[in-house]
Amino acid sequence: MPDTDREKNHKQRMQRKKEVIDTRIAKADKNRGVLLIHTGNGKGKSSSGFGMVARALGHNMRVGIVQFIKGSDSTGEERFFKQFEQVSYHVMGEGFTWETQDMQRDKEVANIAWKQAVKLLSDNTFNLVLLDELNIALKSKLLDIETVIHDLQQRPEMQHVIVTGRGAIPELINIADTVTEMKLIKHAYTSGVRAQKGIEY
Amino acid sequence: MPDTDREKNHKQRMQRKKEVIDTRIAKADKNRGVLLIHTGNGKGKSSSGFGMVARALGHNMRVGIVQFIKGSDSTGEERFFKQFEQVSYHVMGEGFTWETQDMQRDKEVANIAWKQAVKLLSDNTFNLVLLDELNIALKSKLLDIETVIHDLQQRPEMQHVIVTGRGAIPELINIADTVTEMKLIKHAYTSGVRAQKGIEY
Numbered sequence: 069m070p071d072t073d074r075e076k077n078h079k080q081r082m083q084r085k086k087e088v089i090d091t092r093i094a095k096a097d098k099n100r101g102v103l104l105i106h107t108g109n110g111k112g113k114s115s116s117g118f119g120m121v122a123r124a125l126g127h128n129m130r131v132g133i134v135q136f137i138k139g140s141d142s143t144g145e146e147r148f149f150k151q152f153e154q155v156s157y158h159v160m161g162e163g164f165t166w167e168t169q170d171m172q173r174d175k176e177v178a179n180i181a182w183k184q185a186v187k188l189l190s191d192n193t194f195n196l197v198l199l200d201e202l203n204i205a206l207k208s209k210l211l212d213i214e215t216v217i218h219d220l221q222q223r224p225e226m227q228h229v230i231v232t233g234r235g236a237i238p239e240l241i242n243i244a245d246t247v248t249e250m251k252l253i254k255h256a257y258t259s260g261v262r263a264q265k266g267i268e269y
Numbered sequence: 270m271p272d273t274d275r276e277k278n279h280k281q282r283m284q285r286k287k288e289v290i291d292t293r294i295a296k297a298d299k300n301r302g303v304l305l306i307h308t309g310n311g312k313g314k315s316s317s318g319f320g321m322v323a324r325a326l327g328h329n330m331r332v333g334i335v336q337f338i339k340g341s342d343s344t345g346e347e348r349f350f351k352q353f354e355q356v357s358y359h360v361m362g363e364g365f366t367w368e369t370q371d372m373q374r375d376k377e378v379a380n381i382a383w384k385q386a387v388k389l390l391s392d393n394t395f396n397l398v399l400l401d402e403l404n405i406a407l408k409s410k411l412l413d414i415e416t417v418i419h420d421l422q423q424r425p426e427m428q429h430v431i432v433t434g435r436g437a438i439p440e441l442i443n444i445a446d447t448v449t450e451m452k453l454i455k456h457a458y459t460s461g462v463r464a465q466k467g468i469e470y
Contacts, residue, residue, distance in 0.1 A: 075372045078409075096458040102465055106313055110449035111305070115320030116313035119346065122323050123316065124467035126345030144327030145320065171276050196467055228468050245457035248311035256446035257297040264303055266325035266397055267429050 101227040102245040103220060107203055107236035110250035117198045117230045118145045121155070124228075129195035130154045132188035136181050136233075137161035137201040143269050156194070158184050161201065171210075178210035185219070192224035203233030206240060213239050302428040303446040304421060308404055308437035311451035318399045318431045319346045322356070325429075330396035331355045333389035337382050337434075338362035338402040344470050357395070359385050362402065372411075379411035386420070393425035404434025407441060414440050 104120075106113040121131050131154060135146075138161045149155045160181030182205075188197045205211050217239060220229060231240065241247050256264075263269060305321075307314040322332050332355060336347075339362040350356045361382030383406075389398045406412050418440060421430060432441065442448050457465075464470060 078372050093458070093464070096461050096463050098462045099465070100462060102457045102462060102468060104312070104468065108452070110451075111447055112307055112313055112317030112320075112449050112451065115324065116317035118320035118323050119313075119316030119318065120320075120468060122319050122349045123345035123470070126347070126349030127467050129467050144324035146327070148323050148327030171279050228465060241455070244455060245460065245462060246312060247454035248313050249452040249454050250311075250313065251309070251450040251452055253448035253450050254442070254445060256303045259299075259446065260297050261299045261301060261303060261446060262297045264300070264429060266328050266330050267303060267305065267321060269324070 100225055101223065101229070103243065104228070104230045105203070105236050105241060105244045105247045106230065106232045106250060107234055107241075107247070108249035108251050109234055110252040111255070112250050113232040113234070114200050115145075116248075116250075117200060117232050118149070120230060121149060121196065121198055124196045125152060125154060128154070130156075130193055132156045132191075132194040132197045133158065133200065134181055134185045134188065134198070134202075135159045135161055135200045136178060136205045144266060156188065160184060171208075174208065175210045178205040181205070182211055182216065182219075189219055189223040189227070189229070192227065194227060196228045196230070197223075199229065199231045201233040202231045203236045203240070205233075206237050207233075207235040213237065216240075217243060301426055302424065302430070304444065305429070305431045306404070306437050306442060306445045306448045307431065307433045307451060308435055308448070309450035309452050310435055311453040312456075313451050314433040314435070315401050316346075317449075317451075318401060318433050319350070321431060322350060322397065322399055325397045326353060326355060329355070331357075331394055333357045333392075333395040333398045334359065334401065335382055335386045335389065335399070335403075336360045336362055336401045337379060337406045345467060357389065361385060372409075375409065376411045379406045382406070383412055383417065383420075390420055390424040390428070390430070393428065395428060397429045397431070398424075399431045400433070402434040403432045404437045404441070406434075407438050408434075408436040414438065417441075418444060 106116055124131050138159050146157065146159060150157050161177060185199055188194050206213060206216065307317055325332050339360050347358065347360060351358050362378060386400055389395050407414060407417065
């Protein structure tokens with residue numbers, strides 16, 4: 069195919085693509101807070117949530133963050149986001165459930181974290197709430213799912229919520245607006261590369 | 270199953286999980302810069318990159334960002350990250366390819382953007398380089414893939430690179446360390462909700 073034909077084809081394809089996208093966008097006309105879920109076994113679930121925190125701060129929005137489960141490393145994002153007064157940052161978890169191996173204790177910790185989450189979810193001055201690793205707490209049955217769904221649905225109309233963590237349960241996916249599965253295609257540790265600062269933590 | 274049995278089972282499962290994970294981590298002992306790719310049709314490819322930028326800044330790292338393709342909205346992340354002196358932020362694209370519909374012009378713009386990327390990729394004071402939407406430029410053949418791979422592989426040993434955008438080409442996946450596919454499970458616009466500030470842009 070000569071170059072000019074290729075360019076003409078390209079132009080036509082791009083025009084059709086533009087029409088499809090423009091039509092879809094024109095049809096979406098409601099404004100309200102959305103519930104996003106990032107799940108799956110791949111990278112980027114939490115970091116995408118933190119990227120949206122940065123984006124929201126760029127729009128001068130107020131952001132609440134609750135980390136339900138946290139490794140023993142002090143993380144870069146905690147250090148970074150805690151410096152902003154528009155951010156209310158709460159690290160509640162004491163480690164992964166496979167580190168503590170004590171379900172009763174994990175339940176107590178998760179419920180204290182949920183109480184903190186509810187404070188943010190009932191305060192309409194917060195435009196965005198990130199519930200980091202909440203999926204793991206739900207999947208491990210550390211929290212009552214009906215209470216969680218009720219509290220999420222009672223939140224202010226314009227408040228956005230992002231829930232991260234692998235193993236999102238169907239009940240939560242059901243009430244979510246946007247759900248993304250992060251799928252692992254390839255991971256550096258399989259070629260022997262250690263977790264890298266600024267990338268993994 | 271009585272509660273105590275369930276808890277014992279849980280404890281055993283978590284112990285096995287901990288062993289598997291600890292063994293894998295112990296085997297990964299190399300330190301070097303990694304090349305990450307975020308691709309797929311789901312949300313979170315760019316925002317996850319920006320979350321890692323935040324994380325890296327929390328570790329006082331220097332970060333370079335090149336946006337290869339950019340919509341007409343001024344984005345929250347641009348406004349946010351441009352305020353940090355450790356960040357070198359370059360918006361090079363002039364819109365999506367289906368907006369411009371002119372391949373020659375898109376090629377010129379992409380190649381100017383790549384020149385900027387090479388400046389960052391040859392400067393070892395940058396610990397992390399985010400090449401946002403580079404995948405789209407490669408998929409649309411706006412850049413020479415062999416040049417791109419060569420320049421990526423010539424970068425400083427400890428420099429991390431994140432490449433985002435749907436449709437990552439096999440040649441790039443091949444040389445990457447960690448690849449994640451963001452899969453769309455559900456999207457708010459299908460239920461008529463507009464793109465929300467702080468979430469979509």
